[in-house]
Amino acid sequence: MKNLIILTGMSGAGKSVALDALEDMGYFCIDNLPPVLLPKIVELMESTNEEMHDVALGIDLRGQSMFENYIHEINQLPLLKDMKLSILFLDAADERLISRYKETRRSHPLNKGITLTEAIREERDILTDLKGNATYIFDTTDFSPKDLKEEVYKYLNRTKDSIFSVNVLSFGFKHGLPKDADLVFDVRFLPNPYYIEELRKKTGLDQEVYDYVMKFNDTERFYRKLADMLKFMLPLYVKEGKSQLNIAIGCTGGQHRSVALVERLSKRLKNKYKYEINTIHRDAHIEGEVREKD
Structure with a gap:
């Protein structure tokens, strides 16, 4: 209709x-x-x-x-x-x-x-x-x-839940902050897969990189604290009448750590909430493309 x-x-x-x-x-x-x-x-x-x-x-x-x-x-x-x-x-x-x-x-x-x-x-x-x-x-x-x-x-x-959308974005600080981000999290404190030769040209979308990023205790602690904070905050944003929330997670190049964490967080939000969840990897492939031109 x-x-x-x-x-x-x-x-x-x-x-x-x-x-x-x-x-x-x-x-x-x-x-x-x-x-x-x-x-x-x-x-x-x-x-x-x-x-x-x-x-x-x-x-x-x-x-x-x-x-x-x-x-x-x-x-x-x-x-x-x-x-x-x-x-x-x-x-x-x-x-x-x-x-x-x-x-x-x-x-x-x-x-x-x-x-x-x-x-x-x-x-x-x-x-x-x-x-x-x-x-x-x-x-x-x-x-x-x-x-x-x-x-x-x-x-x-x-319902307000049905029209509330969450954009979860990975980005690289070296390529600039996303201008429309509401919440920005810096994960450059985590071990960087860039320094592992066989992982350097891959991204957080590759299982090997994802597993490397997630194997550290600091990653797990950060992820759980972030998930718990969003569990508290998201319903309050909806209650306040906000229609969209942009969550940005950044690492140095936006290729490895931020991508892996955005993938995990997006999957959790899709499974747990009725909101529209959009996953965006702004800079995931920039680094590889630059090296291929050199």
């Missing part, structure tokens, strides 16, 4: 946060789409691959001149037999919307020559029909951004 979600509602009610939540769940998200393009989106969903299997469209009054056409265009959509259309409407009490605008110092889309209170009242009038056609209404008055994300997950029968 393909899913097309139209996300709309009052300005300041949390549309951007809700779109982020949908994107975390794998939805192809487009913000502020002109109504005339709605049929084209359905056409693309029918003809393209899995990339546009689930689509979320954010619409609001930034395109005010075109907004009145949305109800007509939605009602005229040539929906596919295997497609579900949902209109999710975000609302909040006027006092809370005013407070949010004051906090962010943003200007309301209709706040031209009228007060903010009048702009919100006018927006409610414009959105009356769209709200009446909504599949589900989220009242975000008392929601934090994290609360709203959780409500979106709940509405779509998804």
